[in-house]
Amino acid sequence: MTGASRQLGSAVAQELGPAAPEGTVARSVLDPRTAVAVLLGASITIMAPGGLWFVPAALTAGVLLALSERAWRRAVALPLAAAAAAAVAFVLPLAAPWPVLGLIGVMGEFTLRIAAVGSIAAHLVQTVSPTRFAAALRSARVPSAFTVSGAVMLRFVPTIITEAQAVRDAMRLRGLGGWGAMLRHPLRAIEYFTVPLMASSLRAAEDLSASALLRGLGSQPNPTAMHPPRFGPADAVAVVVVAVLVATTLLWRSAR
Template sequence: MTTSPVAASRERTVTAARSRPALRLDPRTKAVLVLATSLVVMAPEGVSFIPAALVLGVLLAFNEGAWVRALALPVAAAGIGTIAYLLPMYVPHPVVGVVATMAAYLVRLVAIGGVALHLMSTTSPMELTAALRAARVPRAITVSAAVMLRFLPTIIAEARAVYDAMRLRGIGGWGGMLRHPVLSIERFTVPLIASSLRVAEDLSASALLRGLGSASRPTAMRPPRLGAADGAAVLVAAGLAVVTVLW
């Protein structure tokens, strides 16, 4: 059973409203933290900033009450980092080198993902749109960010629905993937692409009805406000960066 885009976006909004962190950050602060973390970690010398980004992601997860994420971030980063930096030292093989190179980029994405997941799980599309408009962000970026925040959870739900349907028909699972990899990929991607096109059309119509592409500036029911929590978050992030540089 697939989830409609309207129901998925409504569930997304309710979930974001129920997740009340101890210190509520302004969506602009969350977006700045994600952007700064991405720029620093993905820089040529960004490996040294990975621990600071992980600490920031864990602190945000604790603030949100996402205990599983707070534990999974360092564990995943440690495992992937072992493959990326320690395994080539003990197993000098070309294949291991390729795997280590991929793992080196993946551990950076894990560090960035910890901060990005906090933004996605605690911010509704309406809050993000209002915050970006208050920051005078161009309309093209505002609309794209709002649509992406609504589109990704819906596509994940559609992918799970397709996978469950394949399992019910006995054509899913790792066994079927190993026996018929090309056929399994085809059976999964074709329904998902068709569903994605339908979801994209529905979300586009919903965006037009909500006035995302209008020339006039809509009024937010809850205007974003910067507070002491935002200043504390920026100071913590700056302190982690300074400690990394001095270390």
């Protein structure tokens, strides 16, 4: 009986994730409310007409956030990806006045905007756990519909990515992976990839639903956080840096 209890406890602990006491959170990590506010501001500004002016500021903020969490690969990959998208968007259409190149340029411009917003979203996903995210949104008086859905998405998306990688590895073991196999049997490759991925997604959704119920998401009254979110020095630094980047962008735009 004791062995079964231990196995059940370890399974639940793996599903819920390790407990993250307040002392283990680095001081350089932003409060989830600050990260969400920066992400929403960048998304609204960049996706609006004339938002290309703010793309360098958002990329700079994304690189600084990646450096703050010591994500060296992302800090290097972001400028390279942005430079490639900018070349496709602005340099490629100048090669020849072809409508196809113009269409590709429009797609490159849209990709550049997504990369700028994604640079900030990646920091939010990597540093904010679903528990801290839900607690921060509850403290900000955000409706539970957005709180629960956002917390589940933070846990569901990485799970689906992991399951997709496992399905792809299984396909390669059976000789169905790679571009050559997909070109020879495209329908079979799609079928063998989507069916297991959908089945694993349904199992992951059920497990995450059980985990959410155990954590008290969506309950009335709202659950009390053991470690309430608090603003720290990192949030003040982030506000100052964002203000400087926005002011620099506005001055640059007015000078042009």
